[in-house]
């Protein structure tokens with residue numbers, strides 16, 4: 001895929017995305033960039049649609065929950081309408097949040113989840129659940145070719161430094177000599193996937209024969225205290241770790257079962273957290289203009 005001569009059209013409303021991350025492609029003969037909000041219809045001729053639109057950091061998606069659910073419902077309807085009109089294959093990036101606060105561990109794709117329908121996270125987790133429903137209804141009713149990835153926590157260079165998710169927060173805090181803020185109780189777990197592994201999984205899913213849903217995530221599981229200790233040890237052994245209040249409905253555990261991804265896509269993550277953190281540290285140090293201490 002990477003070396004194919006595809007023409008790529010990127011659509012972004014820049015609510016959380018940045019032009020800076022795209023500037024290297026501007027002017028490329030096979031690249032186009034459109035400022036557009038997915039909640040409005042779009043008419044284009046395409047054969048593959050990667051539907052990734054939606055803020056993914058809890059602080060951003062909770063900032064304007066009505067807009068978040070519109071993005072998931074109207075945005076997905078608009079992209080499915082486009083897929084139907086031009087006969088394109090469409091991939092939805094769903095989320096591990098469809099499992100809510102899971103009572104099964106690790107999470108397999110057949111688990112239906114434990115989700116609060118009226119909570120502060122519902123705009124995102126219920127939004128992505130209805131987006132999955134829309135995908136399957138268009139598939140069954142109109143024969144649209146669909147792919148659904150359930151993405152687990154992902155991190156990597158060029159994330160917004162103030163994104164608010166835990167890996168970027170801890171790395172930025174360690175670089176700035178600020179205490180690492182572990183939200184209570186600190187024993188909650190997450191499994192972190194490096195961005196290049198994630199992209200590889202999404203491309204394999206799009207190009208393969210299986211609709212999904214398929215979990216794409218790294219099964220290496222950490223408590224938030226362990227993550228803070230790891231970042232402290234790797235970036236700034238002097239930094240403090242403090243505990244702070246958590247937010248409602250924070251899932252207590254999360255780890256993908258990736259048997260399906262391995263068997264159906266031949267996909268497995270390659271980069272462990274300890275290998276990925278230094279890449280992100282280097283990028284954040286450059287952007288924050290804080291060189292590594294000698």
Ligand SMILES: O=c1ccn([C@@H]2O[C@H](COP(=O)(O)OP(=O)(O)O[C@H]3OC[C@@H](O)[C@H](O)[C@H]3O)[C@@H](O)[C@H]2O)c(=O)[nH]1
Pocket residue numbers: 056057058094095096097124151152153154164165166167169170181182183184188190224246247250251
């Ligand atoms: O500074 C922080 C930020 C977060 N945390 C904790 O770290 C854990 C992870 O929180 P994040 O905000 O990074 O991400 P969450 O797991 O809550 O949500 C994410 O889940 C999977 C994706 O689909 C989405 O990107 C996002 O919704 C939570 O338990 C949170 O309480 C901290 O301890 N300190």
